[in-house]
Amino acid sequence: MTAAQLKRKNKNLSIAILEPRTEHYYQPAWTLVGAGTFNFNSTRRDEAKMIPAGVEWIKDFATTFDPEKNIVNTRNSGPITYDYLVLSPGIQNDIDALPGLREALETDFVCSNYLDPEKTFRILKNFKGGNAIFTQPTTPIRCGGAPQKIMYLTEDYLRKHHLREKSNVIYATPGSVIFGVKVFADTLTDIIKKRNIVFKPFYAPVMIDSKKKEITFRYVNPNPGPTALTMNSGINEIASAQDLITLPYDMLHLAPPQSAPDFIKQSPFAFADGPNKGWLEVDIHTLQHPKYKNVFGIGDSAALPTAKTGAAIRKQAPVVVDNILHLMKNQSFSSHQYEGYSSCPIVTGYGEMLLCEFKYDNVRDSDPLLKRFVDTTKTQWSMWILKKYGLPWLYWNMMMKGRM
Ligand SMILES: Cc1cc2nc3c(=O)[nH]c(=O)nc-3n(C[C@H](O)[C@H](O)[C@H](O)COP(=O)(O)OP(=O)(O)OC[C@H]3O[C@@H](n4cnc5c(N)ncnc54)[C@H](O)[C@@H]3O)c2cc1C
Numbered sequence: 001m002t003a004a005q006l007k008r009k010n011k012n013l014s015i016a017i018l019e020p021r022t023e024h025y026y027q028p029a030w031t032l033v034g035a036g037t038f039n040f041n042s043t044r045r046d047e048a049k050m051i052p053a054g055v056e057w058i059k060d061f062a063t064t065f066d067p068e069k070n071i072v073n074t075r076n077s078g079p080i081t082y083d084y085l086v087l088s089p090g091i092q093n094d095i096d097a098l099p100g101l102r103e104a105l106e107t108d109f110v111c112s113n114y115l116d117p118e119k120t121f122r123i124l125k126n127f128k129g130g131n132a133i134f135t136q137p138t139t140p141i142r143c144g145g146a147p148q149k150i151m152y153l154t155e156d157y158l159r160k161h162h163l164r165e166k167s168n169v170i171y172a173t174p175g176s177v178i179f180g181v182k183v184f185a186d187t188l189t190d191i192i193k194k195r196n197i198v199f200k201p202f203y204a205p206v207m208i209d210s211k212k213k214e215i216t217f218r219y220v221n222p223n224p225g226p227t228a229l230t231m232n233s234g235i236n237e238i239a240s241a242q243d244l245i246t247l248p249y250d251m252l253h254l255a256p257p258q259s260a261p262d263f264i265k266q267s268p269f270a271f272a273d274g275p276n277k278g279w280l281e282v283d284i285h286t287l288q289h290p291k292y293k294n295v296f297g298i299g300d301s302a303a304l305p306t307a308k309t310g311a312a313i314r315k316q317a318p319v320v321v322d323n324i325l326h327l328m329k330n331q332s333f334s335s336h337q338y339e340g341y342s343s344c345p346i347v348t349g350y351g352e353m354l355l356c357e358f359k360y361d362n363v364r365d366s367d368p369l370l371k372r373f374v375d376t377t378k379t380q381w382s383m384w385i386l387k388k389y390g391l392p393w394l395y396w397n398m399m400m401k402g403r404m
Pocket residue numbers: 018019020021026027028029030031060061062063088089090091113114142143146261263298299300301308309310311312313343344345
């Protein structure tokens with residue numbers, strides 16, 4: 001997206017994309033694949049088709065950096081020099097950071113839309129009732145809303161297949177609330193109550209025992225007591241802080257622990273310590289590295305206090321593009337700043353979606369044009385259509401082409 005936008009603004013620029021993979025995925029649709037309502041193959045395109053005309057594709061891995069000399073070292077292509085560098089290597093899944101997860105993923109009861117969304121749907125189709133547990137790690141993850149999207153879809157699926165009465169649908173999260181922005185949290189809380197979903201805040205997964213089909217959580221509420229929304233179905237418990245709580249599962253969906261790719265963690269561009277340790281250090285408004293001024297970071301690996309989504313990158317890329325073009329002309333930065341926009345299209349069932357748009361500090365930032373036509377604080381069928389058809393089209397044909 002960034003390369004395409006740069007090229008559109010100045011076709012004389014010499015740009016290379018260093019990218020080892022030959023396939024590119026539209027990951028936001030993996031939620032729908034996991035619920036059996038989107039074809040996995042349609043989320044994949046050849047990387048070659050993503051490379052903008054006139055941009056060189058170096059099919060290789062970045063390994064290390066020498067920013068004093070403006071060099072990226074690669075696995076096979078030797079050192080590459082740059083005048084400007086945009087880092088956007090995504091996120092890595094740390095399967096072994098949760099004991100038992102690797103073995104559990106080999107069973108027919110544990111799945112993740114982050115790893116294999118087709119398996120999620122196979123497990124859902126085979127589920128005959130019992131505890132369906134949905135959880136996420138204590139680390140930052142891509143699209144923080146995705147673990148609850150598949151939970152709502154599963155709940156809807158079970159109702160449609162007359163299995164709901166035999167099932168507990170449990171959403172256990174280390175977080176304190178269902179969503180960070182109150183107006184959206186209110187809508188989601190109503191849905192949780194109406195649909196008899198068991199919501200367990202302050203549940204941090206610590207271990208899976210796939211032989212016993214059990215997951216253990218640490219209760220991380222700093223002010224323990226009866227939790228506001230832990231409810232329903234005879235599996236409530238009142239826990240003390242740091243207590244370990246084990247729940248049996250018949251289906252378990254989780255987001256694996258995630259972190260910045262190792263080569264970023266070990267690079268001079270990452271935070272060396274503090275809460276953002278290992279993530280790319282950039283100014284949260286200009287997306288420029290504070291020390292190496294010709295280096296920018298966008299996407300999932302950047303330490304930005306907002307949700308890691310493709311929607312966020314859509315607003316980040318133009319800021320990086322403008323700033324690089326200004327720097328090239330020896331001008332000060334453009335006035336264009338990133339304000340933390342991100343969006344979580346929370347699919348709450350087959351045919352309904354809540355479009356949660358927000359910016360830094362959990363401030364609602366719904367599209368003003370959209371707001372004129374639909375109430376974006378409520379779930380809408382039109383937003384489901386946007387998710388299923390509109391957004392994939394926009395991604396492939398507009399965003400990836402640098403047209404928006
Ligand atoms: C289940 C799920 C649901 C989601 N739902 C939504 C949603 O509804 N809406 C939304 O906006 N977002 C959603 N997202 C998040 C969105 O997909 C990501 O935020 C986005 O794709 C991240 O883009 P990125 O460019 O940072 O990383 P990526 O798209 O992962 O790209 C990183 C690239 O860097 C390359 N790379 C890695 N290491 C190296 C190296 N050493 N050298 C060179 N290249 C390297 C990789 O090959 C890869 O191509 C979802 C994600 C998932 C998994």
